[in-house]
Amino acid sequence: MAKQQDGDNLATKENLLQLIEGTLPWETSRGLMRMENKDEDRFQKYIEVLQERASWPDKILVRIAEHLYVVQKKDKSRVVKCTCGQEFGDYRVNWKLSCRVRVRKTEAELAEVISLDKVIPNPELVEAREFYCPGCLAQLAVEVVPVGYPVIFEMLPDIDQVYREQGMPLPDQSPEWFEDRTTEQTRLWAKGVK
Amino acid sequence: MEIKEFHKKYETLHERIEARNSITKESGHYWGIKKLTLRDQDPVKFDRFNSRLVAAVLGARETAKYVAASPAMTGMGELVFGLQTREGDVPAGSLGLVGHNSTMPIIVESFAKLGYDVSAGINEGDIWECNDPYYGAPHAADCFTFVPIIYKGQHVGWSGGVNHIGEVGGLIPGAVPTVAPNVFVEGFDFPVLRSGQNDELYPWWLNQWRRRTRAGDSNVLDCKMRLTGCLMMRNRILEVCEEFGADYVIQGMAEVMERERSTMEKRLRNWTMPGRYSFPLVQPVKYKGKLGLLFPEANKDWLLHFPLEATIGNGRVKYDFNGASHDDWHHYNMYLGSFRFGVNLAWYPVFIVGENMHTANIYLMEFDRPHGSVVNPSNPFVGTPSSAVMGCRTGQGLMMRVLTRALFSKGYLEETFAFEASDFNIYGMSGVFEDGTPWGMSNFSLVGAQCSAARAFMDGGISDASGQNPETDYGESEEWETTEPPLLNIIRGITKDACSHGKYRGGMGFTLAHIVNQPGPVFSANDGCAMNAEVTSHCCGSNGSYPGLGHASLFIRGTNMAELMAKGETPGTYEELQDWLKSGKLTAKEIIHCKGETVAHPLQHGDIFVILAHAPEGWGDPLDRTAQNIEADLDRDLISAGTAKKIYGAVATQNKEKWTVDLAAMEKTRQKLRKDREAASVPASEWWKAEREAVLNKRFHETVAPIYRDGLNNEKWGRKWRDFWALPETYSL
Numbered sequence: 001m002a003k004q005q006d007g008d009n010l011a012t013k014e015n016l017l018q019l020i021e022g023t024l025p026w027e028t029s030r031g032l033m034r035m036e037n038k039d040e041d042r043f044q045k046y047i048e049v050l051q052e053r054a055s056w057p058d059k060i061l062v063r064i065a066e067h068l069y070v071v072q073k074k075d076k077s078r079v080v081k082c083t084c085g086q087e088f089g090d091y092r093v094n095w096k097l098s099c100r101v102r103v104r105k106t107e108a109e110l111a112e113v114i115s116l117d118k119v120i121p122n123p124e125l126v127e128a129r130e131f132y133c134p135g136c137l138a139q140l141a142v143e144v145v146p147v148g149y150p151v152i153f154e155m156l157p158d159i160d161q162v163y164r165e166q167g168m169p170l171p172d173q174s175p176e177w178f179e180d181r182t183t184e185q186t187r188l189w190a191k192g193v194k
Numbered sequence: 195m196e197i198k199e200f201h202k203k204y205e206t207l208h209e210r211i212e213a214r215n216s217i218t219k220e221s222g223h224y225w226g227i228k229k230l231t232l233r234d235q236d237p238v239k240f241d242r243f244n245s246r247l248v249a250a251v252l253g254a255r256e257t258a259k260y261v262a263a264s265p266a267m268t269g270m271g272e273l274v275f276g277l278q279t280r281e282g283d284v285p286a287g288s289l290g291l292v293g294h295n296s297t298m299p300i301i302v303e304s305f306a307k308l309g310y311d312v313s314a315g316i317n318e319g320d321i322w323e324c325n326d327p328y329y330g331a332p333h334a335a336d337c338f339t340f341v342p343i344i345y346k347g348q349h350v351g352w353s354g355g356v357n358h359i360g361e362v363g364g365l366i367p368g369a370v371p372t373v374a375p376n377v378f379v380e381g382f383d384f385p386v387l388r389s390g391q392n393d394e395l396y397p398w399w400l401n402q403w404r405r406r407t408r409a410g411d412s413n414v415l416d417c418k419m420r421l422t423g424c425l426m427m428r429n430r431i432l433e434v435c436e437e438f439g440a441d442y443v444i445q446g447m448a449e450v451m452e453r454e455r456s457t458m459e460k461r462l463r464n465w466t467m468p469g470r471y472s473f474p475l476v477q478p479v480k481y482k483g484k485l486g487l488l489f490p491e492a493n494k495d496w497l498l499h500f501p502l503e504a505t506i507g508n509g510r511v512k513y514d515f516n517g518a519s520h521d522d523w524h525h526y527n528m529y530l531g532s533f534r535f536g537v538n539l540a541w542y543p544v545f546i547v548g549e550n551m552h553t554a555n556i557y558l559m560e561f562d563r564p565h566g567s568v569v570n571p572s573n574p575f576v577g578t579p580s581s582a583v584m585g586c587r588t589g590q591g592l593m594m595r596v597l598t599r600a601l602f603s604k605g606y607l608e609e610t611f612a613f614e615a616s617d618f619n620i621y622g623m624s625g626v627f628e629d630g631t632p633w634g635m636s637n638f639s640l641v642g643a644q645c646s647a648a649r650a651f652m653d654g655g656i657s658d659a660s661g662q663n664p665e666t667d668y669g670e671s672e673e674w675e676t677t678e679p680p681l682l683n684i685i686r687g688i689t690k691d692a693c694s695h696g697k698y699r700g701g702m703g704f705t706l707a708h709i710v711n712q713p714g715p716v717f718s719a720n721d722g723c724a725m726n727a728e729v730t731s732h733c734c735g736s737n738g739s740y741p742g743l744g745h746a747s748l749f750i751r752g753t754n755m756a757e758l759m760a761k762g763e764t765p766g767t768y769e770e771l772q773d774w775l776k777s778g779k780l781t782a783k784e785i786i787h788c789k790g791e792t793v794a795h796p797l798q799h800g801d802i803f804v805i806l807a808h809a810p811e812g813w814g815d816p817l818d819r820t821a822q823n824i825e826a827d828l829d830r831d832l833i834s835a836g837t838a839k840k841i842y843g844a845v846a847t848q849n850k851e852k853w854t855v856d857l858a859a860m861e862k863t864r865q866k867l868r869k870d871r872e873a874a875s876v877p878a879s880e881w882w883k884a885e886r887e888a889v890l891n892k893r894f895h896e897t898v899a900p901i902y903r904d905g906l907n908n909e910k911w912g913r914k915w916r917d918f919w920a921l922p923e924t925y926s927l
Contacts, residue, residue: 019607022651022698022820029651032608036547040464046605062467062603066650066697066737066814097882100875115691115837116703118746118787118806119727124895125478125497126729128740132875137868139815142735146476146497146898148889150918151878152734155599157469158507162604165463180470183917189879190886190920 011039016049043166056085062157067138068095070159076172078159086135092181094153096141099131156180197225197448198441201280207306207316211281218557224283224452232442232449243438243446247286248549250430251275254355255288258423263415264360265673266638273357275423276551277431277447278302278340280351285450287551293539293590293661294338294356296553297531300330301338302352305386314388318344321390321421323399326383328574330531332582334362334381335369335620335636339389339420343428345435350443353428355420360677361409361622361634364579368622369636370722372791373484374577375492375523381579382406389417393425408624408634412677455554459509461545462558465609466600468507473592474733475500476901477584478726479524484793492523497729498568499901500584501911502592506600512560513537515588517911519904521571525579528569528588530561532581536589539661544597544609564908580791583723587614590661591732595647598736602650612810613646613659613701614731619724619745619807623678624794625717635677636722640807642667645701647742648694648813653823654701656688680713681803684755684764685771689806691833695841696739696812697819702832703743703809705768709755710801718794721747725808726790732811739812749795750775750802752783768806816841817864821855828853843867889919892927903927 010031018024019032039045050069051060058071058081067083070091080088080095088098104110105127110120113128121128121144129151131141143152160173200217204210217226233240254275259267266272276287276295282302287295301324305311314320324330325337340354362381364371374380382402389399395417403417404410435443479496496519503514513533521527534556541555563570569588594612601609620641624634643657643666660666671683685707692703710717725731727744735741758764758780765771765780774780782802786795797803824844827833829852838844843863844855888894894902906912906927916925 016605019651024651026652029608038461038465038606042605064603066818097878099878100872101878101881102871102875103881113695113740113841114743115693115695115833115841116689116743116806118748119692119703119743119789119808121730121744122478122728122789125897126476129881130871130875131878132871134877137871139738139817139871141738142740143733144730144735144741145474145733146894146901148885148894148898148902148919149474149733150915152472152474153470154473154734155467155469155471155603157467157603161468161507165468178469183914183920186882186918186920189882 010035011042011045013045013049016045017053020049043162055083056081061159062162064091064155064157065140067133067140070157078177082133082135082138084133084136084138086133090181092156092177092179093185094151094182096131096151097182097185098134099140100134102130102132104128104130153180153182197445200225207281207311208309211303211306214281224455224554224557225448227448227452230449230453232446233453240446240449243434243442244286244450244550246430246434247277247447247450250427250434251277251286251288253430254423254427255290257426258355258419261415261419261422262357263412265669265677266360267357267416267419269669269673270638270642270667272638272641273355273419273423275353275355275427277427278352278354279447279451280349280444282352283451284553285447285454285550289551291356291358292542292551293535294332294336295551296534296538296556297330297332298338298340298354298356299553299556300531300534301340301386304329308386310386316342316344316349318342319392320388321393321395322386323389324384324386326385327529327531327578327581329385330529332532332535332585333370333579334364334383335359336582337416337420339417339424341424341428343431345432345440348440350431350435350440351447353424353431355423357416357420358638359409359413359416360636361407361413362579363407366622366720366794367408367624367634367718368720368722369620370583370622371525371579372720372722373481373793374525374579375481375485375489376575376577378575380525380577390421395421408632412635450550451552451554454550454552455557457548458545458555459558462506462511463509465604465606466506466597467603469600470503470505471596471599472501472503473595474502475587475592475731476729476733477526477587478728478790479526481524489523495897496522496524497897497901498526499904500569500588502588504593504596506596510558510560512562514562515567515569516562516564517905517908518564518567518569519901520566521568521573521576523576525577526568526581526584527571527576527578528581528584529571529578530563532585533561533563533569533589535582536585536587537593539586539590540593540597543611544601580723586661587725595732595734595736598650607650610650611646613644614725614742614808614810619721619805621719621721621805622794623681623717623719625680625714627714637674637678639668639674639706640704640805642669645704645809647736647810648696648698648700648739650813651698653699654810654812656702657704658701680710680717681708681719682711683707684709685766685768685804687767688832690767690769690831691837692743692806693809693833694735694740694742694812695816696736697814697816698812699819699823699827700739700742700810700812704807705804706807707768707771707802707804709759710797710799710803712799713797717798718796719803720794721788721792721805724790728789731808736811736813738815742810743808745790745808746806747788747792748802748804749786749788749797750782750804751786751797753800753802754781755802756800768804771804817843817867821857821860824855825853839863886919889921899927
């Protein structure tokens with residue numbers, strides 16, 4: 001029981017904030033790792049801390065990447081939003097399709113970002129795609145894939161399920177929220193719609 | 195119903211296994227056990243019983259390993275023991291090579307499918323072994339031994355052990371042959387077979403190890419080591435039967451399984467974000483021009499596609515490999531055992547907190563592995579030596595990344611953790627001594643201590659992770675040298691600037707370098723299990739970092755290193771070695787630079803063999819890295835000042851070995867780098883249009899095109915690919 005009690009004390013919102021910002025002392029981080037049973041209200045505390053440090057008022061539903069969140073807008077739409085405030089549209093469409101993209105296709109271009117010359121990938125086999133936020137130009141993702149590989153939709157969260165499991169079901173829950181709608185966007189592009 | 199009643203109801207082992215699977219699936223509980231009766235009746239007794247099981251497996255490993263000769267066993271503990279139920283499940287496993295626990299049930303299932311319980315019987319003193327992936331082993335190097343535990347005539351369970359041997363007798367020497375188009379040249383594979391009776395190994399079996407592999411005596415000792423552990427564990431469990439009764443032991447093991455299954459389910463549900471995660475990887479395999487006139491069907495290169503998609507939800511995980519490359523004549527074909535082995539290497543560090551290592555989490559998984567693909571071969575003759583490697587890369591490497599993202603999203607940042615047991619880098623070698631004795635071996639040093647990827651709150655670790663041991667350990671360099679007599683280790687340390695950069699930097703790559711010393715008339719070495727640097731470790735980086743860097747090696751021939759060493763000079767680091775080459779201090783007639791696995795390269799006295807091991811991904815945008823972290827890397831000589839400026843935009847100066855970053859200059863440089871990003875990029879819609887043209891016009895490298903050809907043959911992945919590029923239905927490759 002003592003171990004559990006210690007863990008409970010460590011999983012405070014103050015410590016969570018430091019963990020998120022990378023300033024939590026190692027001993028405390030290790031203490032969190034060693035909790036035998038994790039604090040079950042972590043998700044709620046996490047969202048609260050994230051909301052408090054956000055620079056915009058939209059309600060955070062989940063965090064999906066270092067700079068990216070799915071937020072609920074006033075019109076109940078759920079969109080991906082960057083720390084800087086840039087929005088990427090419906091979270092069911094791969095947010096990378098709303099980024100600026102830089103592609104490195106030559107060894108010289110790859111050498112600018114890979115600092116050991118002996119392990120630079122073969123540009124005949126793969127290209128490197130860097131995805132930037134159009135608002136703040138943060139590098140949000142990198143893919144190193146063969147030419148023609150579909151943009152990787154790394155994570156599609158089942159938001160309704162996580163809120164149900166937390167005992168806070170969302171009022172507008174529907175199976176449609178857990179659908180990949182990326183190709184709706186590419187279909188529009190194929191028709192010449194930007 | 196108690197387990198013993200099920201045992202009466204289903205007569206053969208195979209029937210019981212089938213019944214266990216269907217009852218567990220339908221009820222959602224192991225063997226339908228919803229209430230832990232023994233535990234509830236007397237929790238203290240149950241706890242004592244469980245501790246006895248755990249002590250039996252731990253004791254077996256800690257003692258038996260000293261029977262072996264290889265430093266991989268004695269020093270690094272590259273072995274694992276597991277107590278198994280009658281149907282093969284592991285309620286208690288030892289530490290060590292833990293992922294292998296999850297393949298033990300498959301091997302017992304193979305025993306059952308072969309009908310051995312009926313034809314040969316389950317007899318006291320019988321010894322069974324297996325290392326063939328077709329029957330459940332991850333690859334031929336992973337040799338399994340299991341013996342029945344029989345108490346007063348009643349079969350109570352199995353005592354199993356496995357270790358990774360040093361040489362399997364394949365076309366390419368070592369533990370993991372790197373050219374093996376088919377099973378005929380991949381080494382000494384054997385199905386489930388009886389290798390001894392009355393607790394003694396058959397003489398022919400020991401002779402077989404000596405004749406069919408290049409490290410016969412070492413393999414014989416490994417074999418005896420596994421048997422020793424199994425017998426020790428069996429005897430401890432017989433004592434437990436004496437104290438608790440056989441029925442209690444059988445029922446108790448089942449209750450432990452259900453306890454652990456439900457605990458894992460709860461943790462998975464509570465800690466992870468439900469959702470769909472996609473983390474593919476591509477793996478180059480290069481055979482073209484390497485096999486001469488042999489195996490014309492394998493005279494080509496591949497870029498194998500492993501498109502893992504994992505869906506987490508309702509306390510379960512579904513693994514989906516639709517779209518994977520088809521099986522073919524190379525060494526990366528993978529059966530279920532390999533994948534399950536890798537998967538548990540990912541699950542254990544995250545979800546196991548108690549004292550039991552176990553296989554109960556297998557019942558929380560579903561697998562979709564298309565038949566005829568590289569992850570579920572339909573051709574039983576295709577090669578498999580690197581199936582375990584790919585099991586790690588997909589089951590562990592990709593799954594750790596899935597879990598890391600799922601934990602991060604749920605707020606458990608402290609548990610985010612990923613590394614690459616897949617880049618074992620078990621390099622192989624063989625030769626002939628001056629007296630004419632042939633020999634062969636592998637060196638596992640880099641298996642024992644890999645670097646880890648950056649986490650959501652800190653840099654990746656250096657030599658801090660191992661899929662094989664709870665404690666990282668390269669083993670003693672001098673001990674390894676005794677197993678590889680012609681190789682003298684001259685460099686063993688981190689490789690400067692070898693990392694994936696990010697807000698948090700990935701773990702640093704590692705260099706091993708050897709000089710060849712008096713090798714005898716014949717000697718060759720090959721780099722194996724090496725993540726190929728022609729691509730990155732996986733297709734995705736993490737949150738804006740680049741994916742992990744692959745692996746390279748150098749074979750430096752005809753050097754003057756022996757003369758330099760005679761004067762007492764050796765390079766201390768890879769950087770110094772490079773400086774010496776550039777300045778002409780170190781001369782060489784030829785330098786062969788390889789990426790990933792290599793064929794065996796003949797080497798002579800004075801040649802140098804360098805391994806540049808991989809470095810996993812960072813986390814986040816490099817331009818978010820703090821000045822303090824950049825200074826720390828410079829102070830520790832992990833990165834150069836040039837890299838600090840180019841990648842991080844940090845202008846740093848050194849004063850008495852301490853580096854200081856000019857904050858104002860850094861901010862200015864970073865603003866410029868962001869402007870560069872804007873200038874060099876286009877909106878995704880424009881990029882998509884241009885890339886689509888390449889797809890429509892089929893402008894693919896010949897090694898890449900088969901990925902899409904196979905993908906189109908798969909209904910699910912093919913549909914996804916066609917839709918993404920808005921391709922006409924008539925499109926084909």
